[in-house]
Amino acid sequence: MASWWADDAFWDAFAPYFFTVERIDRAAAQVEALVRLLGITPGASVLDLCCGIGRHAVEFARLGFAVTAVDRTAPFLARARKRAAREKVQLEFVQADMRDFLRPAAFDPVLEGADHDRRCRG
DSSP states (O other), X not given: OOOGGGOHHHHHHHHXXXXXXXXXXXXXXXXXXXXXXXXXXXXXXXXXXXXXXXXXXXXXXXXXXXXXXXXXOHHXXXXXXXXXXXXXXXXXXXXXXXXXXXXXXOOSOEEEOTTSTTTTTO
C-alpha cells in the first residue's frame, strides 16, 4: 500500500484548502520579493520544487525566468499547465518526487515550496 502522501486523490481533495484565492493572489508579490532577495535577473534558470498548481513557477516565467517546475501530484501539474497556458508563458513541468529529481548544476536558485507545508517531503 502506498503512503498517504503519495495518494493524488488525497492532495486533490485538500487542494482548495492549500490553494485559497488569497494564497494565489499573493504569489506575484512573493515572487517579486524573492527576485529582490536573491538578486536574480530574468534569464536565470529557476527550479521550483513542489510547485503545486504553479503559483510561483508561472510568476517567475512571466517575469522572464527559465523555469522548471517539479511536483509529484498529477492533478496539481495539470492545473499548473492550464495556468501557464492561460498566462501564455513557457516553462518546463516535470512529474517527479523532489527526492528523486536530479539535474546537477542546471539552476541558479532552487525554491522548495516554502508554503507548501510538508506535502512534498513525505
